[in-house]
Amino acid sequence: MNNVKPQQELDLLVSVIDRHPEGVSAEELLQESGLTLQPRSLQRRLAVLAEQGRIRLQGKTRAMRYFPVLQVEGPIGKAAEVIAPSGGAEIEPYVPFSAEGEAIKAYARRPRHLRKPVVYRTEFLEQYHPNHTAYLPLKLREQLHALGRSPAEQTPAGTFARDILNRLLIDLSWASSQLEGNTYSRLDTARLIEFGQAAEGKDAFETQMILNHKQAIEFLVHSPEQAVVSQDTIVALHALLSDGLMPDPAMCGRIRRRAVEVGGSVYLPVALPQRLEALFGIVVGMAAEIEDPFEQAFFLMVHLPYLQPFEDVNKRVSRLAANIPFIRHNLCPLSFIDVPQQAYVDAMIGVYELNQVDLLQDVFVWAYERSCQQYVAVQQSLVPPDILRLRYRQVLGEVIAAIVRSGQPVNEASVKTMLPGSVQPEDREHFTQLVLTELAGLHAGNAVRFGLRPLDLLGWKK
Structure with missing residues (x-):
């Protein structure tokens, strides 16, 4: 490969990355391409491709992974954007966003000391009336229903999730953990889940986080009677997802008893335990009343993190809880694969500090479209036996x-x-x-x- 011209090298790298929608590391990329490049030379070429918009980057330093550029069509109608953070040193992937989402992103990027501290507003919850008001417009929900329909839609609840369980365990465990800063690669995650092989150089905390996701997903998929939106189910998800990760083990699966802060935000959640328990019951009760599975999923992604009912692991609970309606209705699950961490963080800041859901809606819709793209081949292969x-x-x-x-x-x-x-x-x-x-x-x-x-x-x- 020493005689390959620079432009041919760039084209070869893009072609290899295009074969890996789940992302590929620099080491894997170099091995598969057959190029004999020094690491610094490879990084320069990848930086050029990112600047040209031909590939997307996700992660930092050694955990950096490279993704093909997706031309996503759908309700949002714009291709994924690549933006440079305020420091300008690193190129960061984002998601397609609306004008409202762009305003929230601009607000979230303001320094923390320039944002006014806010507290939990019950008005945000009171303004919502299940099945009468909706965060997701009807036309958008209809598009998502068409997109997420599976071959198992006429079968008992949970059938489709069980059919693709092996793939779902890896995708959702990896992607949800990555949004929390976990540096496991998808390949490392697959080895851990399938063979119990922990990745070298990773601490026990990251390994435990992946395994907790696996157990929580299996809890929902293997027990359809438990895959319902209820206080017991949400608490059980927290117990499974937080196992071995809480400073006080007694707080696994328990509503918090003390005040907490949200890192990177000026939002101050409810501190009084009695009020917190009452609000938790109201939030879950309202979610359970919502009939449309997409609206129900999105409501949980908004209001569980906003309430912060647990000392930690709230967003992870909301992401798995959001899959409950998809499991029950045999719709394509939401794996959060390839969702950029910064886009998700910005969207949650919009919810915490502005009570605005537009950017989170942009992330949710793009993430669901991306999940469906991941599972389209799986769906096509699920021919029911005669x-x-x-x-x-x-x-x-x-x-x-x-x-x-x-x-x-x-x-x-x-x-x-x-x-x-x-x-x-x-x-x-x-x-x-x-x-x-x-x-x-x-x-x-x-x-x-x-x-x-x-x-x-x-x-x-x-």
């Missing part, structure tokens, strides 16, 4: 073998003369079509499934 074929599996093989060995032609009349009495009258038409389909595709490589030898097949075909 139940009748499973029921008559042995009989099917016997009929096919009998037709071949007796030299019968491939037509409905031949098949119907061979039908045994064990095939129910209402199933005979479907069973006949199954036999004809199998006979049409029968060859020496797959005939062994029916106990047939190549000579049997050869004689039948002659």
Whole structure:
């Protein structure tokens, strides 16, 4: 690769990154591209690509990962933006945002000492009336419903989430933890979840955070009766997500008893325990009344962090709680994959300090579109098994073998003369079509499934 020209190197790097929608590290990128570049040379080329808008960056220093640029179409209608932070030294990915979201972002980027301290406003909650007012406009919700529809929409609650559980465990555990500053890569997360192999150089806190997410997701997916919006479920999610991470272990799964502050914000949450417990009940009760799954999910993402009912881990609880309606309605889950940490932080500051949800709505919609893109291939591969074929599996093989060995032609009349009495009258038409389909595709490589030898097949075909 030493003779590759600089422009060809850039194009090659982009093509490799385009194959990794989940992101790729510099080490993985160098290995897959086959380029013989020094780390500094590679970083310079990647910086050029980011400046040109051909790739996106996420993370810092050694945890930096590189993503393809997404041209997202949908309710927002703008491509993901790449912006430079106030320091100008590092390029940072963002999400498409509305004019209202842009104003919130500008406010959130103001120095903390220039923002006026605020307290919890009950008016923000009182202004909301489940199923009468909505943060997400009806047209937007209709678009999200169409986007998130799964092949399992007519099956029992939780079916689709169970079908894609292995992928969901990795994606959601990694992405949600990354929003908290966790430096595990997606590959490290997959190894930890699938093989119990902790990543080298990571502290126990980060490893515990990933494993807690796994346990909490399994709690929701494996127990549909528990995947409901209720106080017990929200508290249970906190207990699972905060296990081993709280300064006081007794506060896992318990409403806080002391005042807390929100890092990076001038917002001061409710301090009085009795008032906090009452408000927690009201917030969860209102959420439970919301009928639309997308509005319910977004309401939880807004009001659980705003209330801060627990000493810590509130945003993580809200992100998993937001998936409850998607699990129950067999919709595509919200994995938060590729959501830039700064965009999410800015959006939450807008909620905390301004009681404005526009930027969080921008993040939510983009994140859901991105999640659906991730799972589209998974959805297409989930072809439900033919139940009748499973029921008559042995009989099917016997009929096919009998037709071949007796030299019968491939037509409905031949098949119907061979039908045994064990095939129910209402199933005979479907069973006949199954036999004809199998006979049409029968060859020496797959005939062994029916106990047939190549000579049997050869004689039948002659």
